[in-house]
Amino acid sequence: MAVLTTDPPRGVLLRVLPPSMYSGRSKAVMERTFLTYSHVWMLFVSGAFEPLFYLMAFQLGFGKLVGEVVGPGGQTMTYVAFVAPGLLAASAMNGAILDSTYNLFFKLKYAKLYDAMLATPIGPLDIALGEVGWSVLRGGIYSVTFLGVMTAMGLPGSWWAVLMIPAALLIAMAFSAVGIVLVTFLRSVSQFDYINLVLMPLFLFSTTFYPLSVYPEAIQWIVRIFPLYHGIELMRGLSVGVLSWSMAGNVAYLLALAAIGIYGASRRFGKLLLR
Amino acid sequence: MTTAETKASTGRVVSTWLGAWLRVEGYWMWYRRYWLSTLYSTGLQPVLFLAAMGLGFGSQVQAGAATGGFSYLEYVAPALLVAGGAQLAVGESSYPVLSGFKWQQSYVAVTASPITPGQVLGSQIIWVGIRLTLAGSIYAVIAALFGSWTSFGVLAVILIGTLTGIACGTPVMALAATTYDEGARFGLVFRFILIPMTLFSGTFFPIAELPVPLRWIAWLSPLWHGNEAARAVSLGTVGPLATLGHLAFLVVLAGVGWALAHKYFYRRLVV
Numbered sequence: 434m435a436v437l438t439t440d441p442p443r444g445v446l447l448r449v450l451p452p453s454m455y456s457g458r459s460k461a462v463m464e465r466t467f468l469t470y471s472h473v474w475m476l477f478v479s480g481a482f483e484p485l486f487y488l489m490a491f492q493l494g495f496g497k498l499v500g501e502v503v504g505p506g507g508q509t510m511t512y513v514a515f516v517a518p519g520l521l522a523a524s525a526m527n528g529a530i531l532d533s534t535y536n537l538f539f540k541l542k543y544a545k546l547y548d549a550m551l552a553t554p555i556g557p558l559d560i561a562l563g564e565v566g567w568s569v570l571r572g573g574i575y576s577v578t579f580l581g582v583m584t585a586m587g588l589p590g591s592w593w594a595v596l597m598i599p600a601a602l603l604i605a606m607a608f609s610a611v612g613i614v615l616v617t618f619l620r621s622v623s624q625f626d627y628i629n630l631v632l633m634p635l636f637l638f639s640t641t642f643y644p645l646s647v648y649p650e651a652i653q654w655i656v657r658i659f660p661l662y663h664g665i666e667l668m669r670g671l672s673v674g675v676l677s678w679s680m681a682g683n684v685a686y687l688l689a690l691a692a693i694g695i696y697g698a699s700r701r702f703g704k705l706l707l708r
Numbered sequence: 709m710t711t712a713e714t715k716a717s718t719g720r721v722v723s724t725w726l727g728a729w730l731r732v733e734g735y736w737m738w739y740r741r742y743w744l745s746t747l748y749s750t751g752l753q754p755v756l757f758l759a760a761m762g763l764g765f766g767s768q769v770q771a772g773a774a775t776g777g778f779s780y781l782e783y784v785a786p787a788l789l790v791a792g793g794a795q796l797a798v799g800e801s802s803y804p805v806l807s808g809f810k811w812q813q814s815y816v817a818v819t820a821s822p823i824t825p826g827q828v829l830g831s832q833i834i835w836v837g838i839r840l841t842l843a844g845s846i847y848a849v850i851a852a853l854f855g856s857w858t859s860f861g862v863l864a865v866i867l868i869g870t871l872t873g874i875a876c877g878t879p880v881m882a883l884a885a886t887t888y889d890e891g892a893r894f895g896l897v898f899r900f901i902l903i904p905m906t907l908f909s910g911t912f913f914p915i916a917e918l919p920v921p922l923r924w925i926a927w928l929s930p931l932w933h934g935n936e937a938a939r940a941v942s943l944g945t946v947g948p949l950a951t952l953g954h955l956a957f958l959v960v961l962a963g964v965g966w967a968l969a970h971k972y973f974y975r976r977l978v979v
């Protein structure tokens with residue numbers, strides 16, 4: 434019989450955080466998710482295909498309707514090369530949100546998974562980090578596939594495009610963390626439509642499919658508030674190799690969102706389950 | 709036994725249609741309470757697509773041969789109604805139907821009364837049809853404010869959207885009736901059938917742009933037939949004979965799906 438004999442790691446986090454928030458076991462949460470996915474691996478693999486279908490549709494059809502578009506730095510580029518980085522950012526967001534909303538809601542309300550976890554030395558921050566970590570891992574696998582196909586199609590314009598992978602991980606981290614916080618406020622399955630109500634406008638209007646200049650000035654400022662817009666700006670700049678200082682701002686925006694989300698998620702788990 | 713006692717009896721078997729409508733009334737009661745949370749799937753989703761693709765993306769498209777000489781907004785508006793209908797119908801025919809068998813078990817409860825599995829299936833299809841017509845009408849009104857319609861053919865487009873939705877929905881209901889696990893296969897249906905169908909069935913661009921080996925996706929998909937018929941009545945870009953052919957395909961598919969679902973509903977609910 435396995436007995437837990439070693440003391441949990443006592444790092445600086447444990448001294449800073451309120452006791453019992455964190456025990457350094459977020460890896461166990463990720464391992465558990467990995468094991469459950471190994472039973473439905475088809476579903477996991479299929480997630481990589483969705484953005485590829487979109488890419489194919491843009492290559493074959495949409496690209497024929499639109500000639501050239503003005504990209505970062507004022508250069509003209511083919512429509513497919515313009516839209517592909519946007520799709521990569523959007524798929525990082527969608528993948529992260531899917532994992533951190535529908536699946537998390539089920540685990541939270543019906544499977545009572547976190548009740549069980551919190552009865553062990555695992556703390557709320559472990560759960561938050563573990564769930565976000567899994568989303569980042571999954572987003573990473575998908576974005577590597579996507580970038581591979583983009584490269585095979587000859588779309589990236591520079592070596593900076595390699596940095597699109599860490600950018601995708603950052604987007605996945607920010608959205609899954611915020612998604613977890615929001616889903617803890619939902620009460621019933623029928624409220625999942627609200628998630629789509631937020632997600633779809635983000636997907637459609639964050640300059641994924643057309644340049645920001647399409648909008649009137651006032652709406653441009655609203656779009657600049659959207660988190661996905663910052664992800665797409667980052668991706669599009671990296672894809673063609675046009676770097677600017679505003680990209681530091683994009684990164685800072687997403688990092689701040691991720692930090693707030695992870696903190697908020699651990700607080701919500703603690704509030705909901707540790708009473 | 710006096711007549712008064714006979715009247716008090718509750719074991720009265722209702723007619724086929726009334727039995728199904730009793731269930732529809734049940735769905736309606738639920739909907740009256742929760743309509744707000746389904747607003748996204750009821751009409752708002754295609755409106756968002758119309759704003760993004762019709763206006764935003766459309767601003768980059770020159771009206772030309774590919775769009776039949778119409779503006780991209782006019783070209784894409786009828787197809788987005790039909791595509792939105794297909795999405796709604798497949799969604800409503802998957803997990804909610806499985807839930808009737810498995811989680812909520814409302815189908816099991818209802819068939820313990822004189823209502824038959826066939827009536828349960830019929831009521832589900834009628835209800836999806838009502839949802840589709842409602843969603844299509846809401847979308848049509850908002851799209852009219854965008855200036856998307858060229859004629860009153862839009863009224864027929866709403867009906868075509870409903871028919872296409874039912875043709876997509878009944879086969880999924882048959883699938884749901886044969887699903888015993890947690891429904892992971894619906895995820896695959898969405899990813900490998902619904903999304904490719906939405907992208908490659910002439911919704912956003914003519915299938916003539918596709919290489920010939922890929923066009924069979926469009927020819928087999930109910931959405932392409934719905935899109936063509938919808939464009940025929942709103943823009944007049946397809947001939948009347950072809951339109952009848954498209955509608956016939958949809959009716960046959962809906963019928964085959966219904967028959968299969970009927971068989972599996974009885975298999976699962978009659979012990």
